[in-house]
Amino acid sequence: MSIASNVLRRAFRAATSLQSFMLDELGAAKVDAKKMAAAFDRLVNRSALDQRERRRRTFQSIYNRGVWGKDETTRFFSGVGSNPAAAEFYVGQMAALLERHAKELGRPLTIVDLGCGDFRIGKALVERLPALTYIGCDIVPELIAYNAARYTSARVRFQTLDAVCDPLPEGDVCLVRQVFQHLTNNDILSVLTHMPYPCAYVSEGQPVRRIGPVNPDKVVGASVRFDWRTGRGRGVELNQPPFDLPSQEVFRFSLPPNEVIITERLDLTSGALAKGLANKASAVSR
Ligand SMILES: C[S@@+](CC[C@H](N)C(=O)[O-])C[C@H]1O[C@@H](n2cnc3c(N)ncnc32)[C@H](O)[C@@H]1O
Numbered sequence: 001m002s003i004a005s006n007v008l009r010r011a012f013r014a015a016t017s018l019q020s021f022m023l024d025e026l027g028a029a030k031v032d033a034k035k036m037a038a039a040f041d042r043l044v045n046r047s048a049l050d051q052r053e054r055r056r057r058t059f060q061s062i063y064n065r066g067v068w069g070k071d072e073t074t075r076f077f078s079g080v081g082s083n084p085a086a087a088e089f090y091v092g093q094m095a096a097l098l099e100r101h102a103k104e105l106g107r108p109l110t111i112v113d114l115g116c117g118d119f120r121i122g123k124a125l126v127e128r129l130p131a132l133t134y135i136g137c138d139i140v141p142e143l144i145a146y147n148a149a150r151y152t153s154a155r156v157r158f159q160t161l162d163a164v165c166d167p168l169p170e171g172d173v174c175l176v177r178q179v180f181q182h183l184t185n186n187d188i189l190s191v192l193t194h195m196p197y198p199c200a201y202v203s204e205g206q207p208v209r210r211i212g213p214v215n216p217d218k219v220v221g222a223s224v225r226f227d228w229r230t231g232r233g234r235g236v237e238l239n240q241p242p243f244d245l246p247s248q249e250v251f252r253f254s255l256p257p258n259e260v261i262i263t264e265r266l267d268l269t270s271g272a273l274a275k276g277l278a279n280k281a282s283a284v285s286r
Helices: 003-028 033-046 051-065 084-105 120-128 141-151 185-193 271-285
Strands: 110-114 133-138 156-160 173-177 199-207 248-255 259-267
Touching: 051 141, 084 120, 084 173, 084 199, 084 248, 084 259, 110 120, 120 133, 133 141, 141 156
Parallel strands: 110 133, 110 173, 133 156, 173 199
Antiparallel strands: 199 259, 248 259
């Protein structure tokens, strides 16, 4: 290992310890932990650590610190966007759509849930659709081990992977719920470019007031693109540059007062679409 990368690793470890100390101390003083987390996101993204490792560490840290909240029933908590009302609505809508896909295919479906998180959503879907095979994928290995130990069955399995750069398991339909909002625009393009699925349903939080330039970029981390306290800004909009995808809204759920979760369908079978995405991905990585 080069001296430079050793120095960077040491600096990262020192920064992580400092951040941990500050979170503990300031957290006790009721300082906004989310502000600290956003600062940590920026710090991690500035370091020269390998991008893949950086993403993994970022989401591990989010879960370890309970940045998205806590729930006494589970060691991992993926955020209020999957609370009972939001989950129930999503599962009801998605179950109907998935049943239609299965009918069209004439056989039971396999779905791949990229960024499955704490499996609250996946579990409800699996209970609702008894013929469904479910593959939950996430970048956080200990979260996947936790889910796998509790929920693996003949039709439920889990896989640790980074959806940005790892090969994705085969399936009929892909679900990506509240994952892109935490990634950079380049990362989103990379995921979309190598999805081996004919159809994906992407759900993203959106502000109630869309203000400012479309698809502002962000560093990887717990925060989203818009200000959820005021409901102003922009979320990820797949039908706008740099994505320009023919996405189609299928349903939306309001999270008062400032947010709405919009689910869009992407048909990825078109060769032109795949080629367009690949061109964009190579353009942004140059
Ligand atoms: C806000 S949570 C959403 C969880 C779940 N989809 C839900 O709706 O409840 C985002 C999840 O995406 C995962 N994630 C983020 N980047 C990822 C990546 N590159 N590959 C796989 N999973 C990722 C995080 O670890 C986290 O569990």
